[in-house]
């Protein structure tokens with residue numbers, strides 16, 4: 001068990017580290033704005049927040065904007081986005097009208113984008129008009145529908161923790177959510193979906209939104225340099241902030257597996273890996289990475305053929321997921337072969 005004091009100290013160090021990081025980022029944007037005092041703690045739908053004429057004006061401004069829209073790293077080529085900093089009229093309206101009206105505790109706009117998901121460009125799974133699961137680098141995110149949901153199929157904002165998709169019906173409806181909640185842009189499968197997304201932060205970040213992401217990055221770096229004990233402490237810190245982050249659970253399972261393999265051959269860390277991996281597959285039931293690490297953990301703790309058979313099942317499900325590349329497929333097949341041989345081995349030793 002990781003001592004609580006250690007976790008606490010890491011938390012404080014992280015708070016300072018992250019405050020610096022986010023303040024540096026928000027210094028680059030549009031400056032300080034006066035706002036109200038209402039806290040943002042959960043998702044909230046704000047029907048009719050913006051009027052339809054404004055939505056049309058924003059779309060028109062994007063359409064006539066040259067040079068071509070900038071590229072946002074979260075999205076594939078099937079999602080086009082334009083930074084609001086390239087849209088003078090929309091920027092003025094957002095800063096002087098919408099942002100003050102939202103009355104959040106945020107005192108800065110970190111960034112804002114107009115996104116355009118077009119189903120036409122979606123030829124393959126990897127090129128869907130979607131965004132992967134992520135956190136936004138901010139405290140609160142406002143997402144404004146710029147066109148009606150009747151103009152497209154699919155789409156909406158998916159929240160990982162409860163696997164719900166929020167779809168806004170009318171142009172001008174909005175969704176306000178804490179930026180640290182892991183979410184994705186669900187695939188638009190027909191037509192075109194337009195949204196304005198604005199990321200709001202606080203300059204004095206006392207209630208920092210994004211510890212889990214920063215801890216996760218530090219855990220990853222610690223694991224890369226072979227500092228497995230620290231990697232595990234950092235995973236624990238991140239999980240203390242967000243126990244339902246699937247990618248983090250995968251990472252924690254990998255670190256525990258590494259410790260078991262490299263240093264501590266006892267069942268302790270293997271059991272821990274299995275615990276994290278099982279939780280990861282609950283949060284991300286269709287993730288090849290989660291299923292793979294679960295298969296490995298299940299295999300390495302298997303004492304009976306039924307346990308090893310469960311590893312084979314998980315690996316089969318991983319092999320059935322969409323969007324695998326050749327290397328992932330080969331690694332999964334290899335683990336599956338070992339699992340199949342382990343089932344046979346355990347059956348043999350038992351029958352003797």
Ligand SMILES: O=C(O)CCC(=O)C(=O)O
Pocket residue numbers: 113115131136143156157158183184185186195197
């Ligand atoms: O399409 C959506 O609703 C989500 C967009 C989003 O999460 C983002 O741009 O950060």
Ligand SMILES: [Fe+2]
Pocket residue numbers: 134135136141183
């Ligand atoms: Fe987002």
